[in-house]
Amino acid sequence: MSANMTFDDLKAVMSRCTGDVEELNPENLGAAFTDIGYDSLAVLEIASQIQREYRLQIPDEAIEGMNSPQDVIDYVNASLSAV
Amino acid sequence: MSVPVITGLGVVAPNGQDREAWWQATLDGKSGLGRISRFDPDRYPVRVAGEATGFDPxxxxxxxxxxxxxAMTQYAFAATNEALADAAVVPDDFSDLDMAVITANSSGGVEFGQRELQxxxxxxxxAVGAYMSIAWFYAATTGQLSIRHGMRGPCGVLCSEQAGGLDVLAQARRVLAKGTRLVLSGGTDASLSPYGLVCQLSNGRLSEEHRPERAYVPFDSDASGYVPGEGGAIFVVESHDDARARDVERIYAAVAGYAATFDPRPGTGRPPGLRRAAELALADASLAPPDVDVVFADGYGVPELDRQEAEALTAVFGPGAVPVTVPKTMTGRLYAGGAALDVAAAALALRDQVIPPSVNVRPDPEHRLDLVVDRPRETRLRTALVLSRGYGGFNAAVVLRAV
Structure with missing residues (x-):
């Protein structure tokens, strides 16, 4: 695993969570999860998958702040560079 | 309000994975019972079940x-798609608050739950997935159907084991009377993971006979319990007036009467409640026993419970006075999906004027029932009574009447 998260990494995680990532592309990374068909549980599932795969502890408040795929990538990369 | 009517039907069953495939198999007496294939059942006393093998969600x-x-919810997705298409319902044509989802559930999502608990x-x-929080509880199917089809009226879930598939029609009738225009109703269950099977063993009523053709033979002197199955049926229910206003192609049947009773506590000496449920449902429909053309019996397959049901039927109708059938001999008992599937069978029997058979049963003459066995019986049908008992004391009866 590389020391940062790319779009493709996130897409792979999301694919393992929900099996369906056709609506996800580099152009809409900033779109709200709710606008591209992911509800709050889906975000929770993605976050918990990332915690396992990247060995990160993500507090609930941080998950609540993840409104878009870009937010997730930014949070993960900030956390990875802090360790 | 005018009487509630069933205008759409969808089915997933062990012997057929859509409405017409299942109905044809049922008329042909083709059983869906077999040795459990999901896992190796050799370590369990129960080896036979009715699995919806090959279903692709x-x-x-x-x-x-x-x-x-x-799987329990995935069966409902399939049956709902079929029922909505059958009733030519386009949810977008309705206001979201005018449509409700009311399903029965008993097994919960045990296969999903087992995986996450492991x-x-x-x-x-x-390691436990977030969807554990919504996938395995009783209301999961109602919730998913409500979200998927945008139905935000008075939704609910009823948990009365096998009786739930009838109780939901009563709840559908209640909300229709209060102004809801359309209800998705029925029930589906999927109880056949190892954990799910072990949960069922504790009731002591499952058949440990390993031959599929002898494992579930209600009203037979060899009856030794029942076989569990999976699947169920979903209906579109609306008022007769609304159905006519929509100019629907087919009205299968009116939900003309319903009643539920609860068995007395063991040891009281008072009789079980099934007979009273049948009588009260007929009274609710303003009909008398001679008006009933066919009974879809509960058919538990447990000798004492078969005797109780036969006594209830002969007390209400007289010995051998009404044709009785148990098509679930081909599917096993589907829990919340079981009585729903019997309602589907009764509706199609009224449509096609034919009583589907019970299979593998040699009826014990002591029960004094006119059990329709092996081959379908063509006859004039106007009114069907569907009976159901749920573990724990639940009894329910529904009268369906051709419109």
């Missing part, structure tokens, strides 16, 4: 929904 719902649901004790809490 991806044909009926997007992968996103498949990932977050148990992750919990093998890998710890972090």
């Amino acid at each position: 991806a044909e009926h719902a997007p992968q996103r929904l498949v990932s977050e649901t148990d 992750k919990l004790y093998r890998e710890g809490p972090q």
